[in-house]
Amino acid sequence: MASSKKMLQIFVASPDLGLPSRSLTLSPYLTLHSLKLSLFPSQNLTQTLNCLYFSLNGKPLLDSSTLSSADVKPSSLLTLRLRFSGGGGDGGATGAESRDCYLNMYAVKKPDKVDPNETRLSRWTTCAFSSEPLAPPCVIDRIGNIFNKESLVEALIHKRLPKEFSHIRRLKDMIPVHLSPIPDAGRQEMRFQCPISGLEFNGKYGFVAIKGCGHVLSGKALKEVKTSACLVCHKEFSELDKIVINGTLEEVALLRERMEEERGRSREKMEKNVGCSLSGAKHGVGETAGSLECVGKDRSAKRFKAVDIAPVNATKEVYASIFTSSKKTEFKETYSCRSLPLGRN
Template identity: 30%
Template sequence: MGNDGGSIPKRIELVKEKKKAAVQNPDIERRAVWFFCALSKNPLTAPIAACRLGKLYNQDSILEYLLDKTAYGDGDKICAHVTSMKDITKLNLAENPSFDESRDSNERSTVGSLEQEATSRYICPVSMKEMNGKHRFVYLETCGCVFSEQALKEVPGSECLTCGTAYTAENVITINPTDKKEIEAMKLAMEEKKAQAKAERKAKKAEKKANGVENGSTKRKVKDNTVELPPAKKINLAPSSATAAVVNKVKEELEARNKLQKSSAIQSIYRKKGEEKKQTYLSTGTFNRY
């Protein structure tokens, strides 16, 4: 039946159904986590680092985040577990010989570049597989070397295949895991390791305190072990008796020499105090009215 004399509405126009959740392209998500920094969203460039949850970062972005937590808006949600540079590991990545940087930059500049398949800059040094998210990759926390998971399983051992650094199963960290159970297990392992490191720091601090490092006893021990030097002798600046005798003798010689140098005529000019003036034949017997 019609509503306005001719139009017959359909059910879809009258009944509203719940919208379906938008399905994201898995290839775009894969490229976003393997080719771009999880924090700054910029392309990954050396030096590249990873946390214990397997996320990839530009190391410079982590430094900026640690200096200013507001540098990136969602930094607290992405890497709140990163509180210092000790919480990340610098990766040692093998360059891909078939990677063309000029071609890759042109592809990224075009619209919808995330939907296009790009060549990875890095590969596994053993299996030569590209590090693009199509294969599972892991890194060793002890040295930072990166391998495909399959290559590490095919060549079992307790030493790194590249640098020979020893490692255990706990040091093998999966890069960009997708399984939720695996992610939860990695979070628990990270929290346990942080708690263990905190307990070790407290134990070391208590040991130092017991040994007297913090209460100053070490300083007292160092002071007691130092050799005390005898006090320096004071220098007497007063002249000695021998020096005084020499000075007096020289003084007397100079005075005697000065007396000899004066002639009798010059000495007659000067009169000692109290000495009477001698009369000459011109003034003898005369009266001085003054």
């Protein structure tokens, strides 16, 4: 009876190994290492047993401790767990912290790496505004971006162009281009090429659009055949008529500077034409226009009078009365009728 009081009845379970809970009656001086040996008598390998450890209420226990020193009470539940390398289990950590860090690392989705080849191909095969596949009729702006004409015109009409395309202000800022499709390239997506060299329009090679005729040729073809005429329609063009499509930053900056210079010249020409129209020289008014211009420049000059240009057979006083009252009278005329002066009706 006395020996039975010294024994402890405890429960041992191992969810990691798939073993159900079972009851054991043990001596309080039994070490946990000896308990593992009793549970696995066929496992003689020390390394295998070292992968297992006991825990009580979530607290890992050392194999060298006894049931009494580990403060194991009667009817306590000892849990046999697997010890993973680097995951704790030796009294320092349970491994839960490292698992949380691992999950938090993937909690925020990292952006996918963009393939530069796909970016380049998309720039040369889709509309710069709508990102739809290029389909004729196509146009370019004055700095080399290529568009589907329909989508660009619609965006311009409804004022939906983004800031990066703010330099497109009217239809004259769009240059129609002729892209040469590749024969038998498939019906799903049109692909284009240089009509002279056969190089594909995909960004691997430089392409130039000729502003006068709109033909798109590879830079290699223009370099090998040195001519001032289009290789397709034989129309003459100058160096300023060549627009590099999807050029580098330096090429785009040069085209933008050229565009601003052309707009400045157009603005000066328009102001000059407006000045000529106001002076009358454009419409050939002759001496009358010249006298008006002189009056505007020199206020001390003689003022213009209607009688100076009266017809030959007309009475000057009658002709002048058409424009202003030629006789001074004490009666004031109404604002709407000269024949009914005030005081006479």
